[in-house]
Amino acid sequence: MAITLRQLAVFRTVAETGHATRASETIGITQSAVSMAIAELERLAGAPLFERKGRKLLLNDRGRHILPDVIDVLEKVSRIERYLDESLEEPVGVLKVGASTTIGNYLLPLLVGAFERRFPRARALLEVANTKQIETAVESGEYDVGLVEGPPHSQSLKVSVWREDELVVIVGREHPLAKHPRTASAAELEDLKWIMRESGSGTREVFEKAMHEAGLRYDIGMVLGHTEAIKKAVEAGLGVGCLSRLAVQREILQGWLIEVATPLNLQRNLYILTQETGYTSRLLSAYLALLEGA
Template sequence: MRLTLRQLHIFLAVADAGSTSAAAEVISLSQSATSAALNELESVLAARLFDRVGKRLMLNDNGRLLLPQARQLCDGAAGIERQFAGDGLGAPASLRIGASTTIGIYLLPAILMRARQVHGASLAQATIANTADVAADVAQFKVDIGLIEGPCHEAGLQVEPWLEDELLVVAAPSHPLALPGRRLALDDLREAGWLLREAGSGTREAVAQALLPHLHYLRPAGELGNSEAIKHAAAAGLGIACLSRVVVADLLASGQLVVLPTALPALARRFYLIHPARKILSPRLAGFLELCREAARRQA
């Protein structure tokens, strides 16, 4: 018996769903047929791929090793089917895009609109998560491309520097540090309470890389799950924050936030485009990458 794409497809469904019964519903097979295909795959590979924990099937080390390879093969087969069905850049099928939070909220919609104008295709399958989760999804072939705002720590990915993003230290006009004409010393910033993103966020890592060499420590005033929450918390006077200019532009314009002049040097970070190094770029993916690069050239 040989390895088949059907077996890999069912393996991926079980890995995503956590049981053969749940996977069977997703792929419209009987539970017995799904279990039989998984058993066949484990027999072909002479290896168990899951640990049985109660009614749940959890990937073991063999399964985690197979997962990205199975996704790549199934993705490649689907790409061949679309290609020979006439699925060019203008066809309705979507890219799977992962974007970290700031990019997904503030930059990705304009790029998707540009893609629709150029290629006439709707790229609607976008996942918004923190940088670590997006990078993991790209490494496991769950998405075709990632747009991230922090360093990538996953192996096996092609990482392309993309946009440069300006970081600003902001606070509510009523904050004790927001005194007109006052330039804040580093000691002022060390004593301040900072509003921070969660661990794993590209913004959190970028802020740490930008500030810690100068301040050595950030005293947390709160930890929030996205930059929108942080900027509104800062506007409410709960602390100061270091955020992207694109995130705070609206509240700066309305006067709900002010930029704090500091003794820090100009702060910036780099956004990145990532995709699996072994991935074959379809015409649609290559076209989307070029639109992203076009956005970077416009910024420059």
């Protein structure tokens, strides 16, 4: 069976007017075209959908049964057409955004709010995961755009540098390194018990790369899957952490965590990931423009 939208539109109009001539005037096609559309639809249905009463066409029981679904289908198609027309002119619809932990928790919430205030008919749904998970989800099309902290590894995505960030080494107030001058030598770094994120985290990858480049060994004594958990564990004196300054600046300012200077290179970039396609929707373009201006 191959029912067309035109046949459904003719069926609905005939059902509402009760007459092929009036339906043709309403739709703007010939009466013979109306009759042909109804005849073909009834052929596909395998039985009549209307009772013929002179020149009138009245729905029978089968016709009355399908009319609500026909109306529903046509209205949904109409909404799709309106959306496609309008989304060319202004951001309309739902954008799925994936962000790694630091970005998703400490940068994007305010930007998502700003985006939805600027474009009332648009929504940005934010989901937070680690860098590897975000990269995979953008590749598969699960997310329209991803923002990550670790160096991207995909060869099939468009990668753009968004902004700079840095990691800082932090200890609790009672830790020996919290005493002035609050610095740690390379040898001291090797003796620490580190509290780190899981494998696949951009923060962990940057830390491990910095230690490797410095030729240093490291001992990960605890793995926690959330930045807030690491901060609490470090504050409680369970070990030493290495997190984005964005994530710990409040705790450092309040004196709950102490920043320790090290010889490590802990600078990094934050990246925007999108599909490598030739078309960018108005919705995605507006979101990327907001990110670039942030």
